Amino acid sequence: MDQSSKVLVLYAHPGQRYSKANEQLTRVANGIRDVTFVDLYAEYPRFKIDVATEQERLLTHDVIIFQFPLFWYSTPALLKEWQDLVLEYGFAYGEGGDRIAGKLFLPVVTAGGPEDFYQPGGRNNFRLRELLTPLEQTANLCGLRFIAPYTLFAALRAPGDSRLERHSAGYEKLLQALRDDRLDLEAAAELPVLTAETLPIREEAKA
Amino acid sequence: MTGLLFQAFVYLCAAVIAVPVAKRLGLGSVLGYLIAGIVIGPLLGLVGSETQGIQHIAEFGVVMMLFLVGLELEPRNLWNMRSKLLGLGGLQVGLTILLVMAGAMALGQPWTIALAIGLVFSLSSTAIVLQTLNEKGLMKSDGGQSSFSVLLFQDIAVIPMLALIPLLALPELAGHGDGHGGGGHGGGDHGAEMSLITGLVGWQVALVNIAAVAAVVGGGHYLSRPLFRFIAKAKLREIFTAAALLLVVAIAFLMTLVGLSPALGTFLAGVVLANSEFRHELESDIEPFKGLLLGLFFITVGAGIDFGLLFDNILAVLGLTIGLMLLKALVLLGLALVFKLRGADQWLFTLALAQAGEFGFVLLSFTVQNSVIPADIAALLLLVVALSMLLTPALFILFDKVVLPRLTRDQEREADEITEKGAAIIAGMGRFGQVINRVLKSNGYDTVVLDVSAEMVEGFRRFGIGAFYGDASRPDLLHSAGLAEASLLVVAIDDVERTTEIVKHARREQPDLHIIARARNRQHVYELYKAGANDIVRETFDSAVRASRYALESFGVHPHEVEKLVTVFVDHDRQAIRRLAALYDPDIPVFENEPYMKLAREIEKEIEDTLSNRSPDAHETVKRAWLPPGNTPD
CATH class of the missing domain: 3.40.50.720 (NAD(P)-binding Rossmann-like Domain)
Structure with a gap:
C-alpha cells in the first residue's frame, strides 16, 4: 500500500510574467510525484472559484501548501477569495466543520524585502511569522497543523545570486520530505521561518 | 357608389376633425364623436335618415367591445365577480325600474307604459362608459369594475326585457304596430328574420340556448387554438385578422339565431379565449374595428337628435333628462354605499352610469313596434336617452375636475400599486x-x-x-x-x-x-x-470576446493574462463606440461620413497598437498591474 502523503500546492500569483522566483519554484513543484500543483489564477481568471472542486481537492490531499508572493503582508486577492469561499462553516470550521482537520498546512512565501526588514524597528516592523498570524490562526481554527512558512526573502534579487538555486533545491527536498513524512515537525515548530538552510529533514520516515 | 363614398367621406371627416379637438379640450373621444354627429346631422344636414340603418351596423361595435372586455377577463375573475354582477347589477336594474315607473305613473302614465319606460331607462350606455373608462385607465379600479359588473348584468337583462315587452301591449295601439319582432342588440334585427327557435316551446328554446352557449364555450376552448395555430402558420396578417373578425361575427350570428344577446355571446367567447396565447393578437386585430364602429355609433346618436322636436319641448325634455339622471345617480350612490365603494370609486360609479344607453334605443323601437308606448311619447323619450348620453362625458369631466382633485391622495396611492x-x-x-x-x-x-x-x-x-x-x-x-x-x-x-x-x-x-x-x-x-x-x-459581441479569449489561450498565454488583455480590448471598444456615436449621422451613410470614418480609423489603430505592443504606452493598463516594486513596465 502506498504510504506516501499527497501534497497539494495552491499557487497564486497574478503577475506571473514578472516573477522569476515563483517561475522556478513552480517548475520544481510540477515535477514531483504525488504533488498536485494548481495555478489558481489560470484556473479562475475571472475569480469564479468552484467551491466543490476546491473542497474535494482538500479532502484528497494530506498536505496543503499556499505558494504565493507576499502582497501587502497578505496573500494575493484570489487566494484570499479562495479562503473566503472554500473554507466554509460546516466544512473547515464550526459545527461539523472538521473535514480537513489533522492535515498539514504550509505557506511558501516569496517576500520582496530582505530578512532584516522583517523585525521590530525594521522597515516592516514585524517578523514575517507575525505578519502571517491571520493565516496561522485560520489553520488553527480549521484544525490544520501549521508549519512555519518556507520563505525566500529579497526574492527580487534572488535570481541574480545563487540563493534562488538553493531555495528551489530546498523546495524540492521539502516537498519530497512532506510526501514521505520525513519533515521533523517538532523541530520545525521551533523555527520562526523555514529556509533552505534550516530545513529539519530526516533521512528516513518516522517509524 | 358616389353616394357611399360621400357618406364615408362625411363621417370620417367629421370624426377626424371633431375627435382630436375634443380630446385636446379634455372632453374625451365620445363627446367628440357625438358633437361630430350633431354637426353633420341636424346642424349641416349632410346626413339624414340613413343614420338609422348605419346605427344598426355601428351597434356591432358594442358586440366587439364586449368581446375585448371578455378577453381581458379570465374565467376565474368572472366567477369572483358573481356577487357584484348579480347583487349590484340586479339591484340597480330593479330599483331603477321601480322608481322610474313610479315617476311615470305620477306624471299620469298608465302602469304598462310606465313599466316599459322603466325598462328603457334602467339601462346605461355600455359603449360610452366602457370606452371612457378604458380611455382614462379606470377599468381596473374598484369603481370601474363595479360599473362593468352592472353593465354586464344589463346586457344580460335585455333578453328577458325583450320577452316581457310584448306582454305589455296596449290594445288601442295594437292596430298601428306592425308586429315586426325585432330582437336583441346589434345584429338582432337581422337575426329575427332567420331564427332557430321559431315555433319551439319554452323548454326547447332553453335547450337550444344552452346548446349554443355550450358550443361557444366548448368551441372556444378546444377548437379555436388549433385553428388559430393553423392560420398563424400561413404567416399572413390579414388572414389572421379575417379569422378574428369571423370569430366575432360567427358567434354574434349564432346568438341572434337562437335569440340570445350577441354581446353576451362574444363576451363569453372572449372570456374563454382570455387564457389563449393568441389573446394579444386577437385584441389588436379587433380593436381598430371596434373603435371605428363605436365611433360611428356615437356619430349616429348625435346625428339622430331631432332638434325640431327638442326645441318644441325643450323644458320637458331637459326636465325629464335631468330628473332621470338624478334618479339613476341616487340609486347608484345608494348601492355604492351599501356595497362599500369608497372615495373616488363611489363617485365614479355614481356618475358613470347615470345615463340611459344605446339599449334604450333598441327597446324603444321595440316598444313602439309592439304597441306598448305611443309613438309621440317614444319620440320624446328617445330625445331623453340621447341627451343623457350626450351629457355623460360632462359627468366624467365633473369627476375628473371636481371629484378627483379632492381625493388626489387616494388616487396617487392607487397608481403606486400598479407600478x-x-x-x-x-x-x-x-x-x-x-x-x-x-x-x-x-x-x-x-x-x-x-x-x-x-x-x-x-x-x-x-x-x-x-x-x-x-x-x-x-x-x-x-x-x-x-x-x-x-x-x-x-x-x-x-x-x-x-x-x-x-x-x-x-x-x-x-x-x-x-x-x-x-x-x-x-x-x-x-x-x-x-x-x-x-x-x-x-x-454577437460578448460571444466573440469569449472566442478571442480562447484564441489567445490556445497560443499559451496565461488565462489570467488573457483576461486582462481582453478586458482592455473591450473597454477600448466601448469607449470607441461612445466617441463614434457622437459623429454618427443617420442621414449619411457611414462610409460617406468623413469625420466618422477618420475617427474610426484612428481608433482602430489605437487598439491595434495597444494590443500589439507597438505604441510607447502600449499595454500599460495590463503591465502596470502587479508590477514588482522598483520596476517599470518593460
Missing part, C-alpha cells in the same frame, strides 16, 4: 430572448413574452411560459401586452429596423421605462442610442 406590479415584456423569443426570459423567470420576475412564431409560442406554453403570438413591432400589441404597466422592455428580435421602431415607440409612450435592446452592429447601436434605449447589447 409595483410592473413586469418585463420580452419581444422576441429566439435564442436571445429565451436566455433573458429564463434568467428573469428563475429569479421570480414576471415576464410577458411575444413572438411571431406560433409554433415557438405553443412550445413555450407547454413549458409554462406566458408566451403570446404576435408581431411586437405593432404598437397596439405592445400596449395589450401591458406596456403601460411594465417596468422593463427587452427588445430581442432579429430585425434591425423593427427593433429601432419598437424602442422609439416605447420610449415615446413610456419615458420612464427601462429598455434593453439587442443591436445587430455598431451602426445599430448608434440608432438605438438615439431611439432612447437604456442598455444596448451587440448580439
